[in-house]
Amino acid sequence: MAGRRRWSTEEILDAAAELLTTSGAESFSVRKLAAALGTDSSSLYRHFRSKTELLRAVADRILLAAMEGHRPEGDWQQRITALALRLREAFGRQPQLAAVWGRYASGGTGSRLVMEEVLQALRASGLADEEIPGHYHRLAVLIAALIASEAGVTTVTAEEHEQGLELFRVAVLGAAPERFPALAHFARDVRPLGADRRAAFEDILAAHLAQLARIAAAAGPPR
Template sequence: MDTAVELISGSERDESFSMRKLAAELGTDSSSLYRHFRNRTELMLAIVDHVLVQALHGYQRQGTWRTRLVDLMLRSWDAYAVLPQLAKDTSHYPGTGRGSQRVMEETMQALSDAGVPEELVPEWYHRLVSLTVALISAHAASQSSSPTEQKRRLEDLRVITLGADPAEFPALAHYARRIERLGFTRESFLATMELVLDAVPARQEGS
């Protein structure tokens, strides 16, 4: 798993990672990997889960429910920030092992400790995790694009913002020079998640 993560982190494209390349790096052939994983998808699921396990290393269930959820979110962000090629496809490879189980357990336990009504805990779990994954994937996709693609997207953004007709799009024209291309920093990711946590129907103090 560690070798697979290293290969992915060094790839310019997620598509360049394959079972054949991993086998070669390990000094064997791909048939040996197929004894453990039926296909590339199973391997990717295992890699995602491995990353989650590593991200949660040292995590302690302490502090308020909100503190714990923020910790979980930032651990996920930080883990995938250095793996944009993997992170952009996390929605396709949600993980199927202990890492995923741990995230689910800790998230739902924090919501329960917050006093969220029992019938709403699964719903809020899905909201928090879905948004976290979506933001991480979106950020990763923007970071993993080639320099040429990033430049083209920036030019496209400039065209539709700076070229906006003030008479038809007054707000857009007003803020045009302050709009940046899509992509979240760690701070903006946290600020967005804090807004969502504000809406959690908690009955216990969370800050």
């Protein structure tokens, strides 16, 4: 009797990414992945020691794809902005995996390429070396949060989107002025979370980078 097929690491990651697009990280399991491949969980554990390690590898492939062919251009703010938009676009094609990256992070080549580019850009900003790790961490959290937040909106169905808009209209336009005076005042101008996501992404990132530029300028040239 022929033995079971041996799946390569890349084939396992392909299948895991496909499964994640339909089930999400919360319901994903190595057992489900093994069933999809027609094998048993033990064969997958020869490639990955745990579900978390597997999910990190899936997320890292998104980062690696985003960095393929990337050439840094412009000043440090332009470099970070361009990188953030590349990551946003990469996870936009597979939005279900954005939450995986935000939750499990990654330690592979893709992650190292992203970290290297951000750290190099921050060194070019004029910030003192001892301050850069802390600013890097906050910037990484911000970018990951913005990408995950946008991905969460793009994965809802058309029906869920319409229901959400209706609930938003009821919550805002139906707010009692005596209890929610500010909300009632701005009711016709406040927009739901899903509106103008791209502009919000770029504005928030630009504001953060501008703050870093002010910090670097206040510190003066490196000694």
